[in-house]
Amino acid sequence: MMNRVLEKGVTGFSWICAMVLLGTVSCIVGYLLIKGLGTINITLIFGETDPMDALFFRKQVFDGLFPAILGTFALVALSVSFAIPIGLAAGIYMAEYCRGIVKRVFSLFFDILAGIPSIVVGLFGFSVAIFLHNYFSSRIYPCLLISALSLAFLVLPYLIRTTQVSLENLPEDIRRTAPALGATKLQNIFHVLIPRSLSGIASGVILSIGRCAEDTAVIMLTGVVATAGVPKSVFSNYEALPFYIYYISSQYSNKQKLLSGYGAAIILLVICGLLFAIAFFIKHRLTYHVLYKP
Amino acid sequence: MKRASCLAWIFVFMMAGNLSAFAGNLDLFEGMKGTLRIAGGTAHIPVMKEAAKRIMTFNGDIQIIIAGGGSGVGIKQVGEGLVDIGNSGRKPTDKEINKYQLKMFKWAIDGVGVVVNPGNKVKALSKAQLIDIFSGKINNWKSIGGVDKPINVYTRDKASGTRAVFWKKALDKGEITAKANFVVSNGAMKSAISSDPYAIGYVSVGYIDESVAPVALGGVVPTLENVKQGKYQIARGLYSNTKGEPSGLTKKFIDFIFSPEGQKIASEKGFIPVQ
Amino acid sequence: MKLIDRSIEKFFWIAAVLSLSITVLIFGFMVILGFPLFKGGQFFELLSQPWLPDYGTYGIYPMIVGTLSISLIGLVFAFPLSLGCSAFISVLGPKRFGRVLKKIVQMMTGIPTVIYGFVGIFLLVPIIRELFEHGSGMCILSASILLAILISPTMILFFSDSFDQVPKPFLDAVDALGGNKAQKILYVILPYSLRGVITGLILALGRAMGDTMIALMIAGNAVAIPDSVLDSTRTLTAHIALIIAADFESLEFKTLFACGIILYLFTTFITLSVRSFDLMPWRRK
Numbered sequence: 001m002m003n004r005v006l007e008k009g010v011t012g013f014s015w016i017c018a019m020v021l022l023g024t025v026s027c028i029v030g031y032l033l034i035k036g037l038g039t040i041n042i043t044l045i046f047g048e049t050d051p052m053d054a055l056f057f058r059k060q061v062f063d064g065l066f067p068a069i070l071g072t073f074a075l076v077a078l079s080v081s082f083a084i085p086i087g088l089a090a091g092i093y094m095a096e097y098c099r100g101i102v103k104r105v106f107s108l109f110f111d112i113l114a115g116i117p118s119i120v121v122g123l124f125g126f127s128v129a130i131f132l133h134n135y136f137s138s139r140i141y142p143c144l145l146i147s148a149l150s151l152a153f154l155v156l157p158y159l160i161r162t163t164q165v166s167l168e169n170l171p172e173d174i175r176r177t178a179p180a181l182g183a184t185k186l187q188n189i190f191h192v193l194i195p196r197s198l199s200g201i202a203s204g205v206i207l208s209i210g211r212c213a214e215d216t217a218v219i220m221l222t223g224v225v226a227t228a229g230v231p232k233s234v235f236s237n238y239e240a241l242p243f244y245i246y247y248i249s250s251q252y253s254n255k256q257k258l259l260s261g262y263g264a265a266i267i268l269l270v271i272c273g274l275l276f277a278i279a280f281f282i283k284h285r286l287t288y289h290v291l292y293k294p
Numbered sequence: 295m296k297r298a299s300c301l302a303w304i305f306v307f308m309m310a311g312n313l314s315a316f317a318g319n320l321d322l323f324e325g326m327k328g329t330l331r332i333a334g335g336t337a338h339i340p341v342m343k344e345a346a347k348r349i350m351t352f353n354g355d356i357q358i359i360i361a362g363g364g365s366g367v368g369i370k371q372v373g374e375g376l377v378d379i380g381n382s383g384r385k386p387t388d389k390e391i392n393k394y395q396l397k398m399f400k401w402a403i404d405g406v407g408v409v410v411n412p413g414n415k416v417k418a419l420s421k422a423q424l425i426d427i428f429s430g431k432i433n434n435w436k437s438i439g440g441v442d443k444p445i446n447v448y449t450r451d452k453a454s455g456t457r458a459v460f461w462k463k464a465l466d467k468g469e470i471t472a473k474a475n476f477v478v479s480n481g482a483m484k485s486a487i488s489s490d491p492y493a494i495g496y497v498s499v500g501y502i503d504e505s506v507a508p509v510a511l512g513g514v515v516p517t518l519e520n521v522k523q524g525k526y527q528i529a530r531g532l533y534s535n536t537k538g539e540p541s542g543l544t545k546k547f548i549d550f551i552f553s554p555e556g557q558k559i560a561s562e563k564g565f566i567p568v569q
Numbered sequence: 570m571k572l573i574d575r576s577i578e579k580f581f582w583i584a585a586v587l588s589l590s591i592t593v594l595i596f597g598f599m600v601i602l603g604f605p606l607f608k609g610g611q612f613f614e615l616l617s618q619p620w621l622p623d624y625g626t627y628g629i630y631p632m633i634v635g636t637l638s639i640s641l642i643g644l645v646f647a648f649p650l651s652l653g654c655s656a657f658i659s660v661l662g663p664k665r666f667g668r669v670l671k672k673i674v675q676m677m678t679g680i681p682t683v684i685y686g687f688v689g690i691f692l693l694v695p696i697i698r699e700l701f702e703h704g705s706g707m708c709i710l711s712a713s714i715l716l717a718i719l720i721s722p723t724m725i726l727f728f729s730d731s732f733d734q735v736p737k738p739f740l741d742a743v744d745a746l747g748g749n750k751a752q753k754i755l756y757v758i759l760p761y762s763l764r765g766v767i768t769g770l771i772l773a774l775g776r777a778m779g780d781t782m783i784a785l786m787i788a789g790n791a792v793a794i795p796d797s798v799l800d801s802t803r804t805l806t807a808h809i810a811l812i813i814a815a816d817f818e819s820l821e822f823k824t825l826f827a828c829g830i831i832l833y834l835f836t837t838f839i840t841l842s843v844r845s846f847d848l849m850p851w852r853r854k
Contacts, residue, residue, distance in 0.1 A: 022670070027692070060351070106585055153591050236329060452821070472793035
């Protein structure tokens with residue numbers, strides 16, 4: 001009898017949980033959309049500057065999201081361009097070259113790196129910047145480059161891991177065919193193994209891009225500021241969307257500014273959502289395209 | 295004939311003079327290039343932003359970067375050479391001035407006012423009441439004539455010049471309860487107070503608008519007028535500090551802040567210009 | 570040709586060593602920069618003292634309490650929710666609905682943290698403030714609710730993965746005995762995937778402790794040791810974000826490295842304990 005009640009309760013409970021979760025997500029997204037959709041227009045992004053002037057950097061944009069959006073893109077591009085070569089190379093090393101105790105040690109350290117809170121990585125980036133400023137060149141201070149490097153450290157373990165796992169998951173026969181035909185190990189890796197595991201690697205890359213785009217804790221320690229305009233060099237401070245959202249949430253000066261925060265949140269949500277959708281799409285489709293549609 | 299042409303020339307000169315006065319003092323930045331980095335005091339930010347906007351609109355080759363952080367940060371960062379101008383809402387201490395060879399530029403007078411939510415009935419406090427509220431001894435609005443709700447105290451961190459001035463001049467260096475919520479800037483204080491109906495905090499007088507209600511302290515309301523006339527005692531200067539004698543773009547920027555146009559911006563943003 | 574091959578392979582190795590050294594370097598930097606704290610034996614004093622900058626005491630005990638209370642209470646909310654949802658996805662719910670829910674949960678992992686914080690400030694905080702009439706609404710409760718929403722998706726996906734690991738014959742046996750879905754999850758799946766559930770819980774704890782934005786935006790950042798869940802508090806992570814701007818040479822600033830070291834050690838400990846199960850999610854096939 002008791003068991004009956006328990007069993008009924010379990011089913012009911014799981015329904016409630018599912019509904020609570022769905023309800024919460026729709027509340028969060030719905031609230032944003034209701035409050036913010038109306039603010040999304042050309043003025044939100046470009047302020048009073050003519051969009052064409054802004055896009056060609058002829059004039060600076062004030063009171064618009066353009067510098068923040070551009071800053072986020074610059075930041076993401078820079079950090080993945082650091083992280084991808086290193087991450088993929090290390091992933092290939094882990095999957096194809098590393099064996100035994102060395103492999104265990106390496107993967108332990110990558111797991112630890114993956115677990116480190118982003119703010120600690122940010123603190124590290126900040127300390128490195130100050131260290132370089134004091135002992136190396138007074139022209140270095142927390143800036144776009146430092147942020148990008150710190151973010152690269154943050155996503156490295158994800159890239160290494162997705163690369164390693166996608167390579168290791170390949171069936172043995174695929175792995176053995178090319179060497180049997182006389183291919184070298186590297187030829188096998190570049191011409192057989194990587195193309196075969198591209199979907200896994202690519203979705204890892206895209207998820208890392210999403211991680212770079214959304215992170216706030218690292219960049220707020222390493223050079224993002226509220227007002228910088230479009231960054232002119234990698235040694236310059238910059239603006240970024242997630243920081244803008246944080247900044248507005250605590251210190252909006254008027255209703256108008258607060259609304260622009262909602263707008264920025266929707267834009268960021270759309271960017272991250274798109275990246276996520278692409279990652280899923282690629283996971284399902286890319287293999288097909290790469291292998292069967294040359 | 296000669297006289298007429300002379301008059302005409304005078305006329306042209308006068309027009310030119312008028313025009314340049316009209317275009318403001320932005321001519322300073324003609325042909326300049328480069329990046330100017332400003333950090334520190336958060337009370338200064340609206341003025342800095344407006345000045346930066348005008349300068350960058352006038353000359354797109356100049357980039358001005360503005361960060362907050364608080365007065366302590368401004369002084370420290372300019373001293374370490376991390377920024378070109380470090381703002382502070384308090385006078386740098388002699389120790390700081392000597393350590394970093396700071397040059398101070400006081401370009402406006404400001405006050406620090408106690409603020410509550412506009413819906414709050416309490417609009418006046420005695421100094422003793424204020425000290426008790428911030429130390430946590432008085433913790434319900436009811437005991438000072440408000441609704442029966444707990445008081446939510448908001449404060450700033452140690453790097454804040456606003457906090458330093460408020461703590462010294464309004465609280466007589468009394469304790470601030472550890473239960474107080476922390477906010478990171480004058481702007482954040484204003485938005486926190488305006489969204490929390492049971493809040494109390496302190497903010498630069500220049501920031502006070504209809505979204506928060508000023509509280510009279512000992513019968514004097516913290517307004518620009520009262521600060522100007524010296525009736526409201528919790529006043530302070532707004533400083534921009536440089537490491538050593540400023541030069542180049544830094545000097546131009548400071549000159550601009552002291553120019554009629556710069557001083558007008560300060561006054562528009564709710565501060566009392568020094569000139 | 571041989572040389573090129575060699576140098577490419579060398580590059581793979583260098584990349585791996587470089588990544589490994591970053592892990593070490595981060596810790597090394599914290600310890601070296603926080604070294605003055607160790608020299609005077611202050612490090613352990615800091616762990617037990619309050620934060621009273623006006624009196625020159627820079628203890629981080631309140632922040633440790635803050636971190637633990639927000640993340641543990643967050644887990645208390647998130648754990649049953651995740652367990653229920655993953656049971657729904659794997660077994661209990663209608664198949665189609667379960668799949669849709671899983672897709673939504675996957676999408677949720679992509680929502681930026683700062684957006685949870687942003688909505689939290691304007692939606693949740695006023696509700697909590699009016700509902701409980703205690704404090705500003707920026708408190709442990711609000712922060713841990715949002716944190717629960719933040720960490721649930723990863724936990725749900727992890728749980729439902731380990732539920733799917735249960736060998737099919739086990740499930741068929743339940744069907745053959747005429748058992749229903751609820752019995753399947755209670756008597757077969759849960760006991761079988763207990764290790765997976767514990768692992769997921771530990772991973773989620775690590776994620777919760779490492780989060781900065783939710784605590785920074787929602788918890789109010791007071792430095793008192795909280796008496797109730799409606800009190801405002803400050804976490805180690807938020808503390809780093811708030812004090813980062815302080816004078817680099819001050820003791821105040823040095824305590825940041827103490828926070829950093831504690832967070833680093835704690836998350837490393839979590840990684841190690843998960844590994845001791847050898848159940849890191851990406852290692853299971």
